[in-house]
Amino acid sequence: DAKTTQPPSMDCAEGRAANLPCNHSTISGNEYVYWYRQIHSQGPQYIIHGLKNNETNEMASLIITEDRKSSTLILPHATLRDTAVYYCIVRGWGLTGGGNKLTFGTGTQLKVEL
């Protein structure tokens, strides 16, 4: 699976959009970009994933560049409850079971402040 690079920490004012970048310059054609977050040592929580098109759900939007070498997770109106570590993970499809394992880096610590 391709390696990802994320900033170690970011701050965001409550109510503003939080834009979390991720670089994955070695991503290959069949690899998806996944985002998870972990709030204060709870179990990680799935946010969103995509292959090449931009994606949006009730939690966030995922913008993937045309060359797929980087992506941005957008939380449109961040709240204090969005304070968490955000993990960007690139994973290939086509493998079952353990091939679908997630390789977690150290992620980005997002701190949302008043």
Place this chain on the structure above:
Amino acid sequence: NAGVTQTPKFQVLKTGQSMTLQCAQDMNHNSMYWYRQDPGMGLRLIYYSASEGTTDKGEVPNGYNVSRLNKREFSLRLESAAPSQTSVYFCASSVDRVGTDTQYFGPGTRLTVL
């Protein structure tokens, strides 16, 4: 629908003691996983199971054994606990369907080995 449950939530062991961490999911998922997370680190895969009756090693399997008891349950056993196994242990499950493979995580077991 409880999702992924883990027991116990906390455990303190002495070096050399054994114990089994229990995990169950009620989402009819095929794949199940055990991860560990050390302070300030991302999650690392210990073992996984692609289906009932099958298990495979992950990134850090030494010192652990697993059992996929049935489709719902996946246990992790420490035969002779060591201080290096002090960690938070997360169980996860996924449906393992092409194109979408969201992993759902349990709340974790916090293990201290003295």
